Amino acid sequence: MSDATSELSPGDPSTEGPKGIGGFLVLPILGLLLSGFLGLASLISLITPDTWSMVTLLVQGHLQDELVGFVVVSVFEVVSIIALLFLNAWCLVAIFNERRNVPTLMAVFYGGSLALALIDLLALSQMPPDVVTKADQFDAMRDFMRAVVAAAIWIPYFLVSKRVKNTFVH
Numbered sequence: 113m114s115d116a117t118s119e120l121s122p123g124d125p126s127t128e129g130p131k132g133i134g135g136f137l138v139l140p141i142l143g144l145l146l147s148g149f150l151g152l153a154s155l156i157s158l159i160t161p162d163t164w165s166m167v168t169l170l171v172q173g174h175l176q177d178e179l180v181g182f183v184v185v186s187v188f189e190v191v192s193i194i195a196l197l198f199l200n201a202w203c204l205v206a207i208f209n210e211r212r213n214v215p216t217l218m219a220v221f222y223g224g225s226l227a228l229a230l231i232d233l234l235a236l237s238q239m240p241p242d243v244v245t246k247a248d249q250f251d252a253m254r255d256f257m258r259a260v261v262a263a264a265i266w267i268p269y270f271l272v273s274k275r276v277k278n279t280f281v282h
Contacts, residue, residue, distance in 0.1 A: 129274035133207070137275055140218065140266050141207060147225075148200045155193045158186060182243045185235045192228045199224065207280075214280040215270040222263040229259040 133141065166183045203217045211217075233252045236244050270276050 129278055131275065131278040133279065135275055136269065137273075137279070140269070141204070143262070143266075144200050144204050144207075144221075148197060148204075151193050151197045151200065155190065155197070158190050158193070181235070181239050185232065185239070188235070189232060192232070196221070196225060196228070210280050210282050212280055212282060215276055218270040219267045222259070222267050226256075226259040226263045229256040232256075 163183075163186055167187060170180060170183045199217070199221050203214070203221050206214045206217055229252070233256045236249055236252045
């Protein structure tokens with residue numbers, strides 16, 4: 113390997129093994145695409161006239177105290193979904209351009225998804241039962257468990273996989 117280039121040479125033993133987008137690497141890509149569509153659908157379902165009228169009442173100081181937490185969590189969810197959608201798109205662009213920072217981006221994406229799901233679950237558990245339905249609590253728990261499983265599988269994969277190391281070199 114020459115000092116002028118940081119790329120691995122074809123004869124380098126560290127480049128042996130699978131390379132390119134294929135194998136198990138296809139699964140997180142499909143997951144990113146699916147989570148992008150699900151995130152957009154979730155965002156659309158959260159942005160309703162009722163939600164925004166409650167936000168307006170909160171800002172004006174006219175919202176009932178028991179609904180303040182619900183509105184704060186709703187706004188947090190909207191901001192979180194938007195942030196995850198941007199990170200999701202950044203990850204996909206980096207993957208298809210075979211960028212060197214893909215393992216880090218994917219660890220941030222899965223770790224961030226897990227952290228946000230935990231925050232959402234904890235926030236909902238602190239709200240009065242007349243404000244949060246059992247379905248809301250179930251959805252939050254399902255999202256948290258899904259994030260735990262995804263992080264437990266894909267963060268180690270992106271950090272140790274030979275295919276990942278051989279593919280994302282630019």
